[in-house]
Amino acid sequence: MSNWEPKIIAFLCNWCSYGAADLAGVSRMQYPPNFRVIRVPCTGRINPKFILSALRHGADGVWVSGCHPGDCHYIEGNLYARRKFALLKNLLEHTGIEPKRLHFSWISSAEATKFADVAREVIRTVKEAGPAQHFIKKQAEVA
Amino acid sequence: MQAYTERIREAAKRLLSDGKVDVVIGFRKGTIPFMNEPYLAKTAEQVDQLVWDGNCGVNLANYLPKRTDRVAVVAKGCDSRNIVEHIVENQIKREQLHILGAPCKGMIDKRRIKAELKGKEPTSVEETEGEIEIKGRDLKLTLNRSDFLQENCAICIHRNPVLYDDLVGDLVEEQKDVDRYADVRQVEAMSTEEKWRHFDDLIAGCIRCYACRNACPACYCPTCFVDESRPQWVGKTIDPTDTRTFHFLRAYHLAGRCTDCGACERSCPVDIKMRQFTKKLEKDVKELFDYEAGINPEMRPALDFYRPDDPQAFIK
Amino acid sequence: MSEIYISKEKFPEVVGQLMSHGRVFGPVFQGQFHEFARLDKPEDIDLSFQNTRLSPKDLFHPHSERMFTYSLAKDDPERSILKEAPKDYSPSVVLGIRPCDAKAFQLDDRNFDTETIKDPWWVERRKTTTLVGLACNDPCNTCFCTSMETGPFDASGLDVLMVDVGDGYVARSVTDKGKECLSTLKGVQTVPAQAAEKEAQAKKAAEESMGQVLDMKPIYEKNTLELFHDPLWEEVHFSCINCGTCTFVCPTCWCFDIQDEVQGDSGERLRLWDSCMFPLFTFHGSGHNPRSQKIQRVRQRFMHKLKYYPEKYKDGPACVGCGRCVKGCPVNIDIRHVARLMAASCSCPA
Structure with missing residues (x-):
């Protein structure tokens, strides 16, 4: 298990966090490559099914990052999303998913440093949680 | 009556x-x-x-x-x-x-009655303001109505x-x-692993008949997510992961919309207590957004609305 | 055919003997209900039940069943070739099954085991399973088996019929398979003289307790299209919420769906219960749905059971009167009431 590296699905908003990831890259900031990035037009576009789907496919962690409140390209998409994620995170944790696997952040396209910092933080906590055990869809347990 | x-x-x-x-x-x-x-x-x-x-x-x-x-x-x-x-x-x-x-x-919970009758079958039932009188072969019983209400009715406000x-x-x-959330708090106090097992046991008997979904007045999508095939979000077998995904997403679709009418539990042929999913959401919606479903026709539903100062401590 | 007597005292020992020969399934009390399950020890079986909440059809036709597996790996020479999934066909006994449920398997055979089409898994499981039934001394108030060409003491679908005569069971073989099963048992007694009388009494009491018998004849005689277009469906369908409860608890509902599930390089082909209550059941690839309306689906279920099946096979209804759908329906659609309406073909109140 010592060389296990977590797989983390990162849903990044096109207008901010995705840009921040780009900027972190061109600025040569270092963070481990544990992410599989999925670019979305807005955090408001993220259906909770996407997050569940990531877990079902064996993701050890999920990270959703969008624009700071007030900065949404579509004015208010992230504000609706904020409510959805609050409930989703709570329900996932209530039903037995470790809190350390679920991460949310607001990162603007200028915040490359924050992006790299949060990225490292996300990886560190998901590593603490260890490999995902639950919600992974494997061969059906049937007769 | x-x-x-x-x-x-x-x-x-x-x-x-x-x-x-x-x-x-x-x-x-x-x-x-x-x-x-x-x-x-x-x-x-x-x-x-x-x-x-x-x-x-x-x-x-x-x-x-x-x-x-x-x-x-x-x-x-x-x-x-x-x-x-x-x-x-x-x-x-x-x-x-x-x-x-x-x-x-409050409405009568036929399962509680069944448990009380211990295998005997009623043939006639009389209901008065406070009592239920049950008769059948080798059976004559008067029950206190308020002790045999559906669980959601007992805590209805x-x-x-x-x-x-x-x-x-x-x-x-x-x-x-009324303490509406005693059972939710009980689960909240569990460890992560205990929570997972608790819900695994809760839904273990599910036969995926979708009675809970169809009995729910708030479930009226023309195509339910379980029937979507491109992509297929959830398998249709009784595999525990798929059953869990169904119950989780069904409940989540009711976030800020569930009125805890108990139709889901009432309809379940295998007695799954799926209100344990929706009640957590109801509690959170009340605590985080101060919203109760179906009270005011002028108000937008909890997830079709936001306030600039909505809680966001969980966001980095 | 042979007959033996097993005292209730000796019964666990006899169950133990059966278990030493192979798998034994029986009614087990779980929480508030009885369900058929594999016995781990003889004491698990509880015959003090009216009937199980779910039918035992899943012993032969599981809710979800793996039929084939296949590989999708690029370098696998057997890529995309379906391989039959291994199954457990070791001999088994279903102990304590009710006559109605056993009769239901016979009706299901019409679908899974015909001269031209044989479902290998159903056929093989049927072949290796011995049905040791228990006659119903105490039918539920939702039971109507006597109206559906079977009855609480009907042995026709069974290999062995047991009758509870108070302090023990009289077990009588019906088929050769049943005779063989009984012959393996040791320490059993011959049937006491007074047992036959007790049996007859129990049978009479059970049949009488079921009350009025439905007259199905008018349904068989009626013109199919007339029945199809009858206004009675307007009334019947209203309360239906199109859940699959009735079909899933029904011992004679055999419809299934086939799904492929792929994980990475490996896939499997699964067979799952399906329900004519679901719109997806008849949804065509073209987007057309011949039964898009609830009324069409509700009508289909009752017409199939009570009209199409008898008409096609020139035999009784595809229903054994176990009453599970009556008990399970969340909105109280009662097939007995529907059958009466169909017989009368009039939507006036019953």
């Missing part, structure tokens, strides 16, 4: 003969004890089949979406809240409806309809000092 029945019939006849509505949705007497059947009456003769007692737990709001005619509907507290939901979500227009409000003292045109009985006193 008899008084309700008479007033429902009287109102239904009046509304039909005055041409105020085209149909009346209520209940008729069931074919087995502790069951009534939702019934659509179109004529005065059919109205005479309408009844009311403690076995009218099915949520009649479930029969309203997409109706185009003018409907009178008998509504308990929870039904009326789901009607408000339907109005808010554009499933039916207020102008189409004539709501016959039925103040409610909206027994009176929130929206109505007529009342078919006097308003009842609302229950005070």
Whole structure:
């Protein structure tokens, strides 16, 4: 298990966090490559099914990052999303998913440093949680 | 109860003969004890089949979406809240409806009764204000009605309809000092692993018949996510992961919309207590967004609305 | 055919003997209900039940069943070739099954085991399973088997019929398989003289307790299209919420769906219960749905059971009167009431 590296699905908003990831890259900031990035037009576009789907496919962690409140390209998409994620995170944790696997952040396209910092933080906590055990869809347990 | 029945019939006849509505949705007497059947009456003769007692737990709001005619509907507290939901979500227009409000003292849980009867079968049941009298072969039993209510009814704080045109009985006193979330807190206090096991055990018997989904008035999507195939979000077998995904997403779709009417648990053929999912959401919606579903037709649902200062401590 | 007597005292020992020969399934009390399950120890079986909540059909036709597996790996020479999934066909006994449920398997055979089409898994499981039934001394108030060409003491679908005569069971073989099963049992007694009388009494009492028998004849005689277009469906369908409860608890509902599930390089073909109550059941690839309306689906279920099946096979209804759908329906649609309406073909109140 010592060389296990977590797989983390990162849903990044096109207008901010995705840009921040780009900027972190061109600025040569270092963070481990544990992410599989999925670019979305807005955090408001993220259906909770996407997050569940990531877990079902064996993701050890999920990270959703969008624009700071007030900065949404579509004015208010992230504000609706904020409510959805609050409930989703709570329900996932209530039903037995470790809190350390679920991460949310607001990162603007200028915040490359924050992006790299949060990225490292996300990886560190998901590593603490260890490999995902639950919600992974494997061969059906049937007769 | 008899008084309700008479007033429902009287109102239904009046509304039909005055041409105020085209149909009346209520209940008729069931074919087995502790069951009534939702019934659509179109004529005065059919109205005479309408009844009311403690076995009218099915949520009649479930029969309203997409109706185009003018409907009178008998509504308990929870039904009326789901009607408000339907109005808010554009499933039916207020102008189409004539709501016959039925103040409610809780519906009888046939499972609790069954457990009490220990295998004996009732043949006749009499219900009074406070008692249920059950008779059958080697069976004569008088039960205290309030001890045999559906779990959601026992903790209900909206027994009176929130929206109505007529009342078919006097308003009842609302229950005070009810601890609605004792069971949710119990789960919240568990460790992560215990929580997972708790919900695994909870849904272990599921046969994926979708009765919970179909009994729910708030579930009216033309194509449910379980039937979507491109992509397929959830497998259809009784594999534990797929069953979990179904119950999780079903509950989540009701976030800020569930009125805890208990239709899901009532309909389940294998007694799954799926309200444990939705009640957590209800509690969170109340605590985080100070919203209760189906109370105010002027208010947008919790997830179709935001405040600039919504809680966001969980966001980095 | 042979007959033996097993005292209730000796019964666990006899169950133990059966278990030493192979798998034994029986009614087990779980929480508030009885369900058929594999016995781990003889004491698990509880015959003081009326009937199980779910039918035992899943012993032969599981809710979800793996039929084939396949590989999608690029370098696998057997890529995309379906391989039959291994199954456990070791001999088994279903102990304590009710006559109605056993009769239901016979009706299901019409679908899974015909001259031209044989479902290998159903056929093989049927072949290796011995049905040791228990007659119903105490039918539920939802039971109507006597109206559906079977009955609480009907042995026709069974290999062995046991009858509870108070302090013990009389077990009588019906088939050779049943005779063989009984012959393996040791320490059993011959049937006491007074047992036959007790049996007859129990049978009479059970049949009488079921009350009025439905007259199905008018349904069979009626013109199919007339029945199809009858206004009675308007009334029947209203309360239905189109859940699959009735079909899933029904012992004679055999419809299934086939799904492929792929994980990475490996896939499997699964067979799952399906329900004519679901719109997806008849949804065509073209987007057309011949039974898009609830009324069409509700009508289909009752017409199939009570009209199409008898008409096609020139035999009784595809229903054994176990009453599970009556008990399980969340909105109290009662097939007995529907059958009466169909017989009368009039939507006036019953």
